[in-house]
Amino acid sequence: MTDTLTPSTPPSTAPSVTQERRIVTAIPGPRSVELQQRRLATVSGGVGSALPVYIVKAHGAIVVDVDGNQFIDLGAGIGVTTIGHTEASVVAAAVGQAEDFIHTLFTVTPYEEYVRVCELLAEHTPGDFAKKSVLINSGAEAVENGVKIARKFTGRRAVAVLDHAYHGRTVLTMAMNYKAMPYATGYGPLASDVYHVPSSYPYHDGLSGADAAARTIAYLDKVIGASDLACLVVEPIQGEGGFMVAAEGYFTALQDWCTANGVVMIADEIQSGMARTGAYYASEHFGWVPDLVLTAKGIAGGFPLAAVTGRAEIMDASQTGGLGGTFGGNPVSCAAAIAVFEAIEANNLLAEGQRIEKTLRAGLGKLQDKYDIIGDIRGRGAMIAIELVQPGTGATTKVANAAAVNSIAAYAAQHGVLLLTAGTYGNVLRFLPSLAVTDALLLDALSVIDDAIAAL
Ligand SMILES: *Cc1c(COP(=O)(O)O)cnc(C)c1O
Numbered sequence: 001m002t003d004t005l006t007p008s009t010p011p012s013t014a015p016s017v018t019q020e021r022r023i024v025t026a027i028p029g030p031r032s033v034e035l036q037q038r039r040l041a042t043v044s045g046g047v048g049s050a051l052p053v054y055i056v057k058a059h060g061a062i063v064v065d066v067d068g069n070q071f072i073d074l075g076a077g078i079g080v081t082t083i084g085h086t087e088a089s090v091v092a093a094a095v096g097q098a099e100d101f102i103h104t105l106f107t108v109t110p111y112e113e114y115v116r117v118c119e120l121l122a123e124h125t126p127g128d129f130a131k132k133s134v135l136i137n138s139g140a141e142a143v144e145n146g147v148k149i150a151r152k153f154t155g156r157r158a159v160a161v162l163d164h165a166y167h168g169r170t171v172l173t174m175a176m177n178y179k180a181m182p183y184a185t186g187y188g189p190l191a192s193d194v195y196h197v198p199s200s201y202p203y204h205d206g207l208s209g210a211d212a213a214a215r216t217i218a219y220l221d222k223v224i225g226a227s228d229l230a231c232l233v234v235e236p237i238q239g240e241g242g243f244m245v246a247a248e249g250y251f252t253a254l255q256d257w258c259t260a261n262g263v264v265m266i267a268d269e270i271q272s273g274m275a276r277t278g279a280y281y282a283s284e285h286f287g288w289v290p291d292l293v294l295t296a297k298g299i300a301g302g303f304p305l306a307a308v309t310g311r312a313e314i315m316d317a318s319q320t321g322g323l324g325g326t327f328g329g330n331p332v333s334c335a336a337a338i339a340v341f342e343a344i345e346a347n348n349l350l351a352e353g354q355r356i357e358k359t360l361r362a363g364l365g366k367l368q369d370k371y372d373i374i375g376d377i378r379g380r381g382a383m384i385a386i387e388l389v390q391p392g393t394g395a396t397t398k399v400a401n402a403a404a405v406n407s408i409a410a411y412a413a414q415h416g417v418l419l420l421t422a423g424t425y426g427n428v429l430r431f432l433p434s435l436a437v438t439d440a441l442l443l444d445a446l447s448v449i450d451d452a453i454a455a456l
Contacts, residue, residue, distance in 0.1 A: 029067025038119030135329030140168025164241030209249030
């Protein structure tokens, strides 16, 4: 064969998505209702959907449904399309890679893209030391591998996690979550040797970082014992739990204790990493350098990819063949991830996270002055939440107001704003927009939320 194969990339003829909110039918619209009926017949009832509008197109910070409604996306697929939906360089990298080759399996015949992603992770994760990575497919798989790697390195059994944590839905990780419902209820027996210890939740516990760390360490010491503890897994900003930001000095005190006791401290940065918070990794906000860092969600612009990255001596403790998996580090996902790292640099996206925090804090602060149900505003960068409490009690009892959260999210959806809920007690609204969201879209969304609270 002498023919040169010419990959054909037809120019997209689809109209581009205007960056504006537009509601043209009831929500959900008639075509979404039809699709929902088909779904009910064949999709497991165990799979939920926050808002059953079926999406046909998305770009930047806007998603478009089958009925032509356009939503301001303040969820980004739970922090996945961090640099924006269908970002042009990510699309081009993925299309180009798909034309070259889609799969070989790195553990059979390797390729450069996998190596390049590991180089970028070594460069951008916290810490100035030799680092190595393994690539896998999902956040939960990253958590599972982090635990395996720490156990192999330490020769110890126990895994500690913080109150209000969320780490996934696999058989190991469901035992690592704070909430039994819906993640673990009825799915037992749960994995053994997983211990839940108190966290730092300044809005409720009022503890300094040093005091909260002393309380956590007391549990680690008494309930588990350092000599049996392989790893402490923590989210630098807790995601599903409600975007709790630990008190200053909390993580560094825990890291010091872990280092002194031979325990591997793992940052689950699956939601908070990859430029989400105005830094590459949220650990940086706390001056914390973890032993291992878990990356997933935002790393590949929407393609499935995850990583465990950390100290070379810990990552190399595993026997050859002990880590990996068929789809781990898929070439298309890796090509997309490389494009994401390049876009963060080229477009100075850390500054976009900082801009979004400023705009959200200003707007939400005004709403807090106006409405006494907004108890706390917290988070970093494009990872900001408000905790809603019962009216009149905000300053004193801080009683959860999940009903308000659900009403506001429902009202927002009806008016073209896709807003996610969170929180152990279901009383947190989280703002997790893509870094492509403009201030104009954020202000528009905030005005809808203002109306939603007024309508309660
Ligand atoms: C989403 C998430 C996970 C699980 O990731 P999956 O890709 O859904 O398996 C784990 N930890 C945190 C902090 C997360 O936000």
